[in-house]
Amino acid sequence: MPVTVTHTHGERIRVAADGTELLTYVYAPDPVAFESRKPYVHPLRTLAGNQVSGYRPNDHRWHKGLQMTASHLSGQNFWGGNSYVHGEGYLPRHELVGSMRHDAFETFEVSDDRLDFTELLTWVENGGEEWARERRTVALHSADARTGTYAVDWSIRLTNIRGEPLHFGSPTTHGREMAGYTGLHWRGPRDFTGGQVLSSAGPGTDEELMGQPASEYPWIAFVGEHDDVDAHSTLVFAHAPDNEDSVHASHWFVRSEPVPTVAFSWAFFEEFVLQPGEKFSYRYRVLVANGAWDVDGVERLLRAVPW
Numbered sequence: 001m002p003v004t005v006t007h008t009h010g011e012r013i014r015v016a017a018d019g020t021e022l023l024t025y026v027y028a029p030d031p032v033a034f035e036s037r038k039p040y041v042h043p044l045r046t047l048a049g050n051q052v053s054g055y056r057p058n059d060h061r062w063h064k065g066l067q068m069t070a071s072h073l074s075g076q077n078f079w080g081g082n083s084y085v086h087g088e089g090y091l092p093r094h095e096l097v098g099s100m101r102h103d104a105f106e107t108f109e110v111s112d113d114r115l116d117f118t119e120l121l122t123w124v125e126n127g128g129e130e131w132a133r134e135r136r137t138v139a140l141h142s143a144d145a146r147t148g149t150y151a152v153d154w155s156i157r158l159t160n161i162r163g164e165p166l167h168f169g170s171p172t173t174h175g176r177e178m179a180g181y182t183g184l185h186w187r188g189p190r191d192f193t194g195g196q197v198l199s200s201a202g203p204g205t206d207e208e209l210m211g212q213p214a215s216e217y218p219w220i221a222f223v224g225e226h227d228d229v230d231a232h233s234t235l236v237f238a239h240a241p242d243n244e245d246s247v248h249a250s251h252w253f254v255r256s257e258p259v260p261t262v263a264f265s266w267a268f269f270e271e272f273v274l275q276p277g278e279k280f281s282y283r284y285r286v287l288v289a290n291g292a293w294d295v296d297g298v299e300r301l302l303r304a305v306p307w
Helices: 241-245 295-304
Strands: 004-008 012-017 020-026 040-044 066-069 083-085 089-091 099-111 114-124 130-144 149-160 166-169 183-187 196-199 202-204 219-225 232-239 251-255 261-265 272-274 279-290
Touching: 012 114, 020 130, 066 149, 183 279, 196 295, 219 251, 219 295, 232 241, 232 261, 232 295, 241 279, 279 295
Parallel strands: none
Antiparallel strands: 004 012, 012 020, 020 040, 040 066, 066 183, 083 089, 099 114, 114 130, 130 149, 149 279, 166 272, 183 261, 196 202, 196 219, 219 232, 232 279, 251 261
16 A cells, blocks of 8 residues: 655654554654653544554653663653652653653664664753663554554663663662553543453453563553544554564553543563673564454454564
């Protein structure tokens, strides 16, 4: 299925198929530093045009569609918003909020049926010190009108340039139980609240899948029902097979209530350390589908779009 790409230089990239805008990747700096300035995808839509991402919801203004985050990084917050401080809860510590600066596009390729780009970014702590270099690749591909699906691939390669170790953690590693959010994060639209969560083990609940290891559950899916239109949509979140060999084991952060959200958490229960000059890599896939898919349908879709 052919795609059309519109790049507003210095601001955003839009991808459409058959007249429907599927994805907007925004890399212009946000106006609000407290929300942790960094690129994000919003809106994200199905081939039917139904929106499947949330943006600045009133409960968490720093949640912006699909974006790379790091909730606890050597005392800094690259997630945005309030910072979790053990024994004190969530506090508006503006001095702890870092940012991810877009530097350049190393590659930018558009073909009839896909977009691929490689972006270079710098992770900057609140005082202006550069801590890490990121090489990010994003691809939209495999749009299929017959199945009503398409794929978004997102990978990260991060190098420590700080000169001292970087410690990656989460609220859970700092004392809050079952709040291991960090890494690539999706916030769903408000009408997806209470949606169905699936895994290879079958239909489940967010409580059952929260904190489960990616080694045992390489994918999870989230099925939501829309307001305004009589329709469901499904998103499938999948780890690449080689993520098992990365710097640290991943676990799922997933909520259906009180807010719809999924994160590929790379430091849910334990911190990991990246030494100066060292790097790590992860690859992820998000499949966006019209309709309410079941486990068998998700498995067929994953096999139809191999890595």
